Amino acid sequence: MSHVDSGALHAYLDGALEEYPPAEARRVREHIDVCHECAERLEIERRIRSDAHATLVMAAPTADAPSLEELKSYARRTRKTRSRSRSAAARLTWAASIILAVGVGWTMRADDVGLVSELVTSVPVPIAEPETLVDSSGGPRERNSRDVSNPSILAESSIGRGRLSVESDAERAMMGVTDQEINRSAQSVVAQSGEGLEVTNISLDLILDAPPFLGTDRRIAVYDRVAEWDPLETLVALEIEEESEVFPEQRRASSRTVLTSQFALGRGSVRVVPEDDDRFEDEPLQSVPGFEVTGTENVGDGREFIGTVTTQRLEGDYSMQVILLEPGVKLDVLPPLDTSLNEVRVHGETGWVILRGPRSGEELETLLMRLFPS
């Protein structure tokens, strides 16, 4: 009979065995009852748990909360400001989209832009409309702190400039500024990494840091974190139709709003679904949580978007592929399966979800299930 591991002992102490599968919870309880060794370990873990709690309590603040009515009143008072933020942010988003089309020569469908605006929920209040748009040849080349994985910058365009009003002390403290008004600007960056990756990064606010950028296969993509103050840190990822004047020979033809809130952060992937938007509830994740994403590319060529392949690193040089195919797309669009790999797949309303990797079918199946958040 195998002993109970320390994780299960802590779950037992935390009263969390109820959240385990019933059979496992029962096994743990029964084992602790009869195993002298595990009962002793339980006492050791109990002391550790108690000491850890005591340590945390030493630095615990006491929190006197304002009443909920006061809080609601504050929310009502500030609602106007918040709503003004949204419309201002939407204007900036439009400006960003326009300059991409004009300055760099890309086109973006109007409904793509609409979706961007929809996701902007709350940013500090820009009080001025962006001023005259300036292209890369004539505009001030103000570098911001955005990280585009350090590729070589091929072109930068200032999209617009304005002043941000920071009205309250709390806002100023949060943003680390002392002035009542601070400069803001929006900017696009076109860059190329050592691997031939072209990156467009639209910055809407010099205050913000970009998330680590990921993309591969020369696919032009726009990753835009539109609002740091957005409670869910909404990320907007757009694939846009490229008619690049910068790289005419690398013309790609893929246009679709991905509207994913998933991006790689190095340690794994993050998926953030806007809370008030249930359109994505049933959509599988594009990558398996906990594994580094090393690349994402479209399936096949051509103008029509049919799916994505996300490559994730396993141990050593091994990697797996997460393939999402749009509804109606048949499996024969995929390259044949390498003999060293296994494949598991599932079909649903969102199309095929396929996992390929050098693992047993059972392991792949477990990993596949992690793609479904619910």
Add this chain to the structure above:
Amino acid sequence: MSRIDWNDLYRTTFPELVRFLHRKVWDVERARDLAQETFVRALEHKPKKPRAWLFQVAANLARDEARTAIRRKKHLVLLKSEREISTSSQGDPEADLEWKERHGAVRSALSSLSEKDREALLLWDAGQSYSEIATQLDMAVGAVGTTLARARKRLVNAYNQLGERDVARR
């Protein structure tokens, strides 16, 4: 779907949220402000799963706060932190010193944990269930106990080591 009792949720969750945030921003007033801001946003968004939502948003706000602190004038943040500590025990110099030392030691001990371990520990301490922690940290429920076991052990060890170092210095 059952209707959310915001009064009850606010009453039970606000202190937990402040405690959670405090271990991230290390400033009581700021933690309180951020908790308040989190609830204001919740009132606007009316999330379907408010508890998980609140902690997710609070974690995001705290992370943004940390980014700002790093990017901006660090010394100002330090001064602020010092001020907060010095006012925490209301004027008794000895108690002040003791609080400051304890506070600093807990903070150091926590910072020696990996991010995931620390997050799990703070979420548990803030009253989140294993399932909620698992969802927030993107791990299996079964892995939460293991993470907490490791985090607690490391926290206690790190704190004790700091204590021994202090004794050795005196």
